[in-house]
Amino acid sequence: MTTDHSLKLPTRNVLTGAIVNWDDDEMGVLGDNPENLTLAWKDLSVYRKKKTQTSIWRSPVYEEVKVLHGVSGIVSSGNLVALMGSSGAGKTTLLAAISRREKSAMTGYLMLNGRLTGADFIARISGFVPQQDLAIEDLTVAEHMEFMARLMMDKRSTKIIRSRRIQQLLGELGVTSCNTTKLKALSGGERKRVALAVQLLNDPPILFCDEPTTGLDSWAAAAVVGRLRKLAAGGKVVVCSVHQPASGVFELFHKVVLLANGRTAFHGTIEEADHFFASLGYKCPVGFNPAEYYVSLLGIQLDKELESRERIRRICDEYQRSEIAAEIESKVGDVKDEVEYFNGTSNAKNEIFDRYLTLVKVNFFVQFYWLMWRNIQQMKHNSTIWIAEFLLFMFVGLIISIPYMGHFEELDQRDIQNVEGLLYLTITETIFLFIYAVFITFPSEVPILLRETASGLYTPGPYYLSKMIFWIPRAVIEPTLYASLIFGVAGLHGGFMGWLGFCFVCILCANYANAYGKYLNL
Template sequence: MHTDKIESKPVRGSIFPPNVDQGVYLAATDISYQITNGVFEQSTARILSGIKFFAEPKTLTGILGPSGSGKTSLLNILSGRLSSTGNKLVGGSIYLNGKKVTSRDLKSRCSYVMQNEMTIPYLTIEETLLYSAELRLPFLSAKERREKVRILLNDLGLVHCMHSIVGDDKVRSISGGERKRVILGTELISDPQILFIDEPTSGLDAFMAFQILQLLIKLAKTGRTIICSIHQPRTQVFQAFDEILLLSKGEVIYQGPSKSSVDYFSLIGYPVPENYNPTDYYLDLLVPRSNVEKFADNRLHSITYEQLRVLPELYLSSEYYDRVIKKIDEHLSRQYSPIPELLLFSRTSHTCFGWIRKKLFAFSVIVKRSFMNNARNTLGSLVIGVLINAFIAVVIGSIFFNLPSFTSDVGASFKNATNIVGALFFSVMVATFGAMIALESFTRFRIIFSRERAKGLYGPATYMLGKHVGDFFFEIIPIMVFSHIFYFMSNTNSVSYPEWNTLSQYLCYQLTILLTSWASYGLVYFICGITKSLELAYGIAPLIIIFFVIVSGFYVTVNKLPSWVSWIKYISFQRYSFSALVVNAFPPNKTWGPIQTDALLKQLSIDQTSFLLNAVVLVVLGIIYRIFACIAFALFFRNLGLE
């Protein structure tokens, strides 16, 4: 699997076209957001209160405020990513070009860049943008998508490093500024007219931060509406914004031209000291202190909690608030032409054929990028897994080495049969725990799923199926190495029965281990779907496996289980794996030396003596686990990584 390479050659077109005639005007009225916590004694935390906001084309607007002021929450609401659900209540109205819009309308016309946007680490910059183009522009031809990516690489200044992998916090490759531009490029590929960016300069040095702001200014001047949240910009970065909105505890302190903010704060009695960064002053000012706390710099003002409560009222009585109200009123009374949707949400996608095409493109992208990421990370995804499984096979195989078959003595034969059953059970356990390694990677990459799902790129089922297909080869090879080595070292199927030859037994053994791994990975997906952290996943996984193992029939025969726990045997894949392996080694209605295999199966309480039926149940359980995983992802990870 590969992506088409883009040649470094002169390009036509640009992401910086001439100014558009209209652009997108955004207005918001009475935006509020509160969270209710507790069950018996409920408490309400108010995050945003009655905010009125306006942004227009050809402007770069910054949302500033101390930590916890509500910057990211406001950005998420304005972009349609945060709406009322459960204990979260969002109020107010949002308008695009005078028309009141829903969350779906906002998603279909806006793009959003997260502060800590996660990428597939072993993809190159070129591949990252190409796959983004395939996800977002499925209705364009491959040639058109490649041309768009070529233009992006050129305009974002990434041509020189287009074949470098993107990397992440663990895999170092390109610089922070280059990575920011790559992430920005994945959103610009769909040519949005309104762009939301959370903390575009975080983690960058002064030079890189200014470079990113220069790029955003250039984008804004083409007619786009760009809105950023930013924590504590340097003076040079602050001066790059056309408009700013200053928040404190969810209320507006100031909204207007960035250059006028100094005059405003002087007017209300808080002048910015000479040669001092205005944003540093504002953010220090908006953190209240007690009367005894003072700044070391005497030029700075300490503000008490009582004084801070007055600042929103001063803004509401200012000309800058009147300016925002006037702009909103003018905006709502004007007539605009319709706003074009992003190509992903074009009318073509609403047809049956368009819906299928979009799903297939998303599936193919998830498969290709998962496979490519694993293929480049062979040390982490394959080599280590193969070596560990080979080591385990040799160690356990040496313990169960060349297990003896039956003898003429019934007691000794039963003892030998018990040893073989124990070896088969260990095969099941290794295949089960071999899938647990996926907890870490799947937990990390589900953030990518949550964010791309929030952008309307695909749903849980598409992601689950594509991720499984892309990872399948790298999941089965290690466990197949184990099962092959252990099978021949332990000699668990040393006796051939009529019409049941050694090759058949070997293939059935390998198939059972493969299906056990299939079901185990399905369970891992489900566990990742019901846990919100890797630590919790690692805690819950052994607990579920212990219950499944207890009812598998090895430690306690299933007919001896108490009624309150016996129902688990029907959903325990280890039970069917264990039964399939034992039935394969000791087929019913046969003799194993002096032992009747039916008697042995009865002693182990293996009531399902059909190998084929056990295998089919393993397939079905793997599917059921994945269905429930999809449901869990749909319900529990709607906002993962979006906060």
């Protein structure tokens, strides 16, 4: 089995339309996108390794399983397309495959306007809204959008351009009133629309959404899908994986791709789906949700597994023989054998390509600056917690030092042992408190770190450096006050130099604990 094709970019124009210049004061409105853009996939198969543990004494055996079976399809500008199917049907896998975010082995072809394209190019011209939005929830919507815009948009874009783009998106998506609201206080629908706004910052012509209605009530789901339909009407290609939308939400989609057991069961409009299933004797009952009916037809009932599998096989086979499938195959067309790489020459160059392929990412230092900025904003919103932790630290120091008051006026062997005990308690409490502080806060950010670095928002280096430097003032000031409290209350000897050495050791331990705690959490 061969792996997926190497990255190949088209030599002729695949994107045409209005130009949005990074130097302009205005950016395009939602829908200011190329027309006649088609994204097609042909004979697409995905393979995953299934782990089988035959014995606890033997190494696991990995078996290659085919999860998508040579599916083909096509979507074009102006269409909102739903990928549907029961659990395990392959809709999320197909979405990941055509968005080139699938890391498993693949065979087949992915094309833009009939020419092969690669993962890097698709990533540059598309946005991907994940099912679960991961973000620092203590930030407000305005702060979150400012942070994302500064790292996602071209570094040549000015502050005015970024600000206008953010306000434009929030207004178009109906969340302007949430500007000063923390992300954790948003409703599910508002959170989805903010995540959508982030992916639209660079105004990509293609948008992928992984189950955008999951966890939302009918009204919120309709609002989100309605916004997606508006984006599609403006000229974008919008592809969503959805599980089982309400009937009102289902009708908002222009086309639907139904999957079952990794095969295409149908690909076309909702009206065509009704006629197709009716011709097979599966007419949707009056008043019944068509989406729910189709998904139930393509699902496996545990008490009727053989019957269900036979029904699914028949539907998929009938679709492959249908005129609808033949028309889809005709639109997808034959893949050309001779495909040259996009090389930026005058005969291949396109101004729309320039917008995405020449987008300049911010450098290491800008990434570090804005990660520090996000840390500071997060601290401001959690100032009460920081004050409480500081007071707790001082209280622990007081508890440790009070029993030793007056015991060090005349040192003897017993008092020396007491000093050793006090020093041990001081250092261990410093280390444990700073390690626990990292353990409480840092693990919750690891999924965000992995998501944002995988999407190319920033690299791990500036993130880790920003966290280390951000904690240094706290790991200097708090141990100094903590050590001073213990030094004074317990009555330790040594004068200024003794106090300075005591503080210095506590500061070193605090910073060591901070760094070690972050290392353990990575």
